[in-house]
Amino acid sequence: MLIDLHTHSRASDGTQSPGDVMRSAKAAGLDVVGLTDHDSAAGWDEAAAAARDVGVELVPGMEISTKLYGSGVHLLAYLPDPNYPALVDELTKILAGRTGRLAAMIGQLRDAGVDITEEEVLDQVGGSPAIGRPHIADVLVAKGVVGDRTQAFAEWLNWGRPGYVTRYATRTDAMIAIVTAAGGAAVIAHPWGRGSRHVLDKDTFAELRERGLVGIEVDHQDHDDHDRDDLRRIAEELDLVITGASDYHGTGKVDHDLGCNVTSPAEYERLLARAAENAARARRPVAEVVR
Ligand code: AMP
Ligand code: FE
Ligand code: FE
Ligand code: ZN
Numbered sequence: 118m119l120i121d122l123h124t125h126s127r128a129s130d131g132t133q134s135p136g137d138v139m140r141s142a143k144a145a146g147l148d149v150v151g152l153t154d155h156d157s158a159a160g161w162d163e164a165a166a167a168a169r170d171v172g173v174e175l176v177p178g179m180e181i182s183t184k185l186y187g188s189g190v191h192l193l194a195y196l197p198d199p200n201y202p203a204l205v206d207e208l209t210k211i212l213a214g215r216t217g218r219l220a221a222m223i224g225q226l227r228d229a230g231v232d233i234t235e236e237e238v239l240d241q242v243g244g245s246p247a248i249g250r251p252h253i254a255d256v257l258v259a260k261g262v263v264g265d266r267t268q269a270f271a272e273w274l275n276w277g278r279p280g281y282v283t284r285y286a287t288r289t290d291a292m293i294a295i296v297t298a299a300g301g302a303a304v305i306a307h308p309w310g311r312g313s314r315h316v317l318d319k320d321t322f323a324e325l326r327e328r329g330l331v332g333i334e335v336d337h338q339d340h341d342d343h344d345r346d347d348l349r350r351i352a353e354e355l356d357l358v359i360t361g362a363s364d365y366h367g368t369g370k371v372d373h374d375l376g377c378n379v380t381s382p383a384e385y386e387r388l389l390a391r392a393a394e395n396a397a398r399a400r401r402p403v404a405e406v407v408r
Pocket of ligand 1: 130155248249250251266267268270271366369370
């Protein structure tokens, strides 16, 4: 049984439609796939229809931009009620921050000698509500400024580079509480990947667990074997669910193929059980696994 709980579609910065992600998941031999677009549930309905059609189990989720001690921390939220008011409010602010920084990024790039327009970026964005640096990266690739997204980030878009502009993110602890109250299960995505390693030690995971944190994404391409061992030990000691996933972005991220990391069936069951507990406590209709 192959379970991959972290993927992106064109509802954020993946390169495939939500339906195509489901079809690719089936073709890759996955049994269960989580769709976790950045800060949005916009892909859920299309993905659900395709998942039923091809026969994969879909876990609706999202990857929410949060901030802890000034550092960016990505929070995976599985099966929350997407209409829970506090969640809607925060996602609206986060998405507004994404849209709002576009003009500033374009201005800074222009000052640095790279001319792109808002229209060119919006062409790459398609219908996604979560406008991001990957879309700007795609414009830089299309115009021949760089060869691929990775180079675009390294030379133009990462912190300290000419195009970088900070944006709004909810505090991690507050967002975990919101996701939990929305009946979902919160899991820290790639905790020791880019940018968040130094703010996420065992004591911090323990504090976040008090706010409702359910799990840690241990098996992820941003973590080497040593990191995975250390994170697995921390998760076991704190009784947190251990997940693994590809963080698939279609052709938008190399070395993140569907199923390259997976979650064990036992940990998946624990994750669903914790989500069900939160849903029961929330006393509201929440998202459901599509089977
Ligand atoms: P943003 O959400 O606009 O801050 O952009 C961050 C997103 O860009 C991340 O969630 C990744 O999906 C993607 N990203 C970050 N670094 C890279 C990279 N070096 N190559 C490709 N994609 C990246
Ligand atoms: Fe992304
Ligand atoms: Fe992420
Ligand atoms: Zn991701």
